[in-house]
Amino acid sequence: MAGLDRNNRILQELVLQPGNNVCADCAAPEPDWASYTLGVFVCLNCSGMHRNLPAVSKIKSIRLDYWEDSLVQFMAERGNRAAKAIFEKHVPASFYRPQQKDCIVLRDQWIRAKYERREFTNESCLQTYSSELFESVLWKKGRHNKQFLKRIFLLSQKDFTLRYFLKEDSKVPKAVISMKDLNAEFQPEKIGHAHGLQISFKEDEHTRNLFVYHEDGQTIVSFFNALRATRLAYLLKKHPTLQSNDLIPQLTTQCLKEGYMEKTGPTQREPFKKRWFILCSMNRKLLYFKSPLDATDLGSVFIGSENHGYLVSESCSRSTRSGRWHCGITLETPGRQFVFMCEQEEERREWMEAFRTVISQPMTPEDYASTKILLQLKQDTVFLSKFKSQPSLLIISLFLCVQMKLL
Incomplete structure (x- = not known):
């Protein structure tokens, strides 16, 4: 019993150290669980995801479970900061790092990518999300009905677009979407699927929404991060004087x-x-x-x-x-x-x-530009409405405009 109390006391001191005082995977404060095979302190929610990886991670409570001396020594030598230096060494700048309140599929795939697939321990995996072309087959909701149908999505960093096709052999895309105003956000509850993703963009001065999902969590999260990588490439070209870190907040945002x-x-x-x-x-x-x-x-x-x-x-x-x-x-x-x-x-x-x-x-300057465009559209609408009941005045005005250009 004395050994149990001593080891648990040491663990509770370790978890107060900088880096260990937040969950290694979602940054939740005051983690009270630990993976004694990976050497990281994690929160209750993330500990459940670690339990789904028994070949990689084994979990214990730092307060309730018995800890052998060798395991406590390993936790003291490793800890969250040292583990991040190993498992997060080459995370792409655009890759989304989930937080405590993010949906399950984001947090689960982040943990699997780090510890199970070890995607970030070497630089070769960076191309997975940052390649010039990224293709994925997703289930997409119809525009005018509730039915979800398979569609082929193609991301291109050559022209900064997202295209989707109705069939595998289709040569002409159903839509070509610019990265300029594109945003993607996981919406599992709204879409009614644990992997539901909402893609929004501007279309004819309105906001257009696409609702998609994939049964495989890795596929949908990879697509999400490829979207972020493509949008980052677009923003870097648009703002050549800025660095990647300056643009990360603009890649994808959640609604307030x-x-x-x-x-x-x-x-x-x-x-x-x-x-x-x-x-x-x-x-x-x-x-x-x-x-x-x-x-x-x-x-x-x-x-x-x-x-x-x-x-x-x-x-x-x-x-x-x-x-x-x-x-x-x-x-x-x-x-x-x-x-x-x-x-x-x-x-x-x-x-x-x-x-x-x-x-x-x-x-921001972009906000001011948007308001000017909206104001101009309103002014044009008012201008045209004045001539609605007097078409002769509209004809005369157009004639004068043409004459002024000719002169």
Whole structure:
């Protein structure tokens, strides 16, 4: 018993050391489990994934299990920092390193890649995710139905595109997607599959969503990391003065908040309608859809900074045509006031926190460019609407424009 107490005390001292005080795999604080074959301290959740690799990793509790002197000595000699130097020596810059809150497939494949497949112990594996062409067969949801069908996806670093084909022998792609505005995010609960991945991009001034999955976790995570590698190559070419580390946060991002709210129209006299909202911090947009798995958004709201007149507050006002929900939010913008209704007070609190996170961030040059484009489109729309009832004026205006160019 004395030996047990002594060894467990040593382990609890070791786990407080820098590097050991967070999980070696997901950075969760205060890990209380350890792999005595790999020499790493891990959290409870990651310890369960290590148990699925019995040939590679053997797990014990640092508080409850019996530890032999030789195992304690090994843990003291190895530890998380030394293990990372071995198992994470050549992780590609674009490779996503999962955190505590990430979905299971990301964390599981990270652990398998490091310890079971040892992908990062030598440089030869870097080409797997960073090759000029990367092909994968995935199940994709139809644009207008719920059916998932096999599609061939091809990533190219030559022209920075993602293509997908309907059949193996298809020579013409169904779509060619630029890396410019592409984002990928794991959405297992929304898609209804543990390996569900959502790919979003711009299409005709709207956001287009693709929902895909693969039965094999390694395949879908490899595809996800290949997407990140291709997008990094695009950003490095676009910003030649920046380094890879400067661009990592822009490769793929998770939305700040998504869920149902009720929305009314611009006059606030229209009936409230239930819509699925997604708030993205990267492009400062609030997108809304009829349902979570819609392929294209119904509309979007740009959210600037507080310095530019954007403000969010609680709202108790109720339209006579409002729906069933009573927890209101008012979003003030320079051009319009938006009113939303949440079902529960907790939902309202989470949405307001997400809104304030975006509003508190200073706008980037790209944000200013986006707002100018939106403003120009609105101005063009207003200009054309003035001539809708007077086509003769439109003809005269066009004639004058042509004459000015000829002169």
